[in-house]
Amino acid sequence: MEMNSAAIEDIVKQVLAGMKDVPAASKAAGPIPATSRAAMLTGIEKFEMKEFKIPELGDNDILVKVEGCGICGTDAHEYKRDPFGLIPIVLGHEGTGEIVKMGKNVKKDSAGKTLSLGDKVVTCMIFKDNPDITMFDLNKQNVGGADVYGLLPDDETHLNGWFADYLVIRGGSTVFNVSDLDLESRILIEPCAVLIHAVERAKTTNILRFNSRVVVQGCGPIGLICIAVLRTMGIENIVAVDGEDKRLDFAKEMGATKVVNFKNHKGIEALAEGVKDAFGGYYADFGFQCTGSPVGHSNIYKFIRNGGGLCELGFFINGGDATINPHFDLCSKEITLVGSWVYTLRDYATTFDFLKRANAIGLPMSKLITHKYKLEDINEGFITNVKMEGLKIAIVN
Numbered sequence: 153m154e155m156n157s158a159a160i161e162d163i164v165k166q167v168l169a170g171m172k173d174v175p176a177a178s179k180a181a182g183p184i185p186a187t188s189r190a191a192m193l194t195g196i197e198k199f200e201m202k203e204f205k206i207p208e209l210g211d212n213d214i215l216v217k218v219e220g221c222g223i224c225g226t227d228a229h230e231y232k233r234d235p236f237g238l239i240p241i242v243l244g245h246e247g248t249g250e251i252v253k254m255g256k257n258v259k260k261d262s263a264g265k266t267l268s269l270g271d272k273v274v275t276c277m278i279f280k281d282n283p284d285i286t287m288f289d290l291n292k293q294n295v296g297g298a299d300v301y302g303l304l305p306d307d308e309t310h311l312n313g314w315f316a317d318y319l320v321i322r323g324g325s326t327v328f329n330v331s332d333l334d335l336e337s338r339i340l341i342e343p344c345a346v347l348i349h350a351v352e353r354a355k356t357t358n359i360l361r362f363n364s365r366v367v368v369q370g371c372g373p374i375g376l377i378c379i380a381v382l383r384t385m386g387i388e389n390i391v392a393v394d395g396e397d398k399r400l401d402f403a404k405e406m407g408a409t410k411v412v413n414f415k416n417h418k419g420i421e422a423l424a425e426g427v428k429d430a431f432g433g434y435y436a437d438f439g440f441q442c443t444g445s446p447v448g449h450s451n452i453y454k455f456i457r458n459g460g461g462l463c464e465l466g467f468f469i470n471g472g473d474a475t476i477n478p479h480f481d482l483c484s485k486e487i488t489l490v491g492s493w494v495y496t497l498r499d500y501a502t503t504f505d506f507l508k509r510a511n512a513i514g515l516p517m518s519k520l521i522t523h524k525y526k527l528e529d530i531n532e533g534f535i536t537n538v539k540m541e542g543l544k545i546a547i548v549n
């Protein structure tokens with residue numbers, strides 16, 4: 153009796169939810185076609201538009217109509233060299249879209265939030281909160297490899313990445329309901345999670361405080377988002393370092409107090425003086441190294457005071473060796489150094505709240521997406537990305 157009434161209640165709820173959402177969802181999303189386009193990377197630097205049958209959904213599966221997906225450094229890496237040996241593959245993991253169909257067992261997302269037709273979702277590369285996890289461990293730890301949409305080997309489903317019109321999310325995958333975020337915010341979740349993680353790593357040093365002087369080196373998307381995260385935490389004394397005035401102007405918009413163009417300073421000593429001047433005669437308490445440049449790594453120690461801290465997060469991929477002087481840079485200065493890579497599942501959920509706070513205090517997050525391309529123009533999008541023009545490039549369907 154108990155179970156029956158509970159089950160009935162569930163069904164009634166579902167019907168009510170369905171009545172509310174189905175017309176809206178179908179109006180916005182239209183009828184589901186029999187096939188879906190997908191941009192498949194079929195060779196080095198070559199995407200081809202393919203048409204795949206949209207498969208029957210299992211009871212735990214979700215069909216998502218893709219709205220957009222950011223191009224990640226990892227995607228560009230695979231596009232240029234196929235280091236993961238995944239060709240042919242449908243890439244795209246920074247994607248988001250709307251649930252248009254779901255199996256009867258699908259009720260809640262990975263955070264326990266209800267899932268309904270019409271909800272906007274993202275997937276996450278990481279399925280559990282493991283502090284030791286790294287990107288290259290993912291394949292080993294993944295349940296059946298079903299989580300890393302956009303880095304999955306091709307199979308009979310084909311619709312495995314977000315650079316497509318539809319994505320099939322299989323049961324057991326990490327999926328979040330992010331209906332309360334706008335499209336741009338949803339596309340930025342993955343890169344933002346990298347910074348939430350880096351700041352969590354930085355906090356383990358016990359050096360980062362409200363009134364800390366923080367230097368952020370590198371004003372690409374990662375450095376700019378770093379400034380935004382610091383601002384939403386209430387840290388206001390931020391100096392940004394980069395070689396391009398356009399990026400430094402954006403850093404100011406994101407909340408950097410002062411900026412330093414390294415091209416205006418000859419040699420590392422002069423540059424360190426420039427950073428010190430920007431802080432009103434002090435070195436930084438803490439530094440975030442957000443470039444992939446070995447010289448950048450060598451330099452940042454000189455900007456940090458004795459007893460200060462440093463988070464190195466710029467080397468997502470192997471950018472080569474960097475030279476430091478262990479005596480002068482680390483030991484005698486007693487610098488506390490942490491490295492940071494990717495994020496944990498907990499950081500991912502924290503990121504949703506960060507994006508809401510960033511929007512609430514008026515940080516121009518959506519301006520990070522400088523270029524939008526249609527799915528059929530994905531080759532152009534990647535060419536723009538590889539040329540390092542702009543900041544975040546997104547495919548928007």
Ligand SMILES: [Zn+2]
Nearest residue numbers: 224226246342
């Ligand atoms: Zn990414």
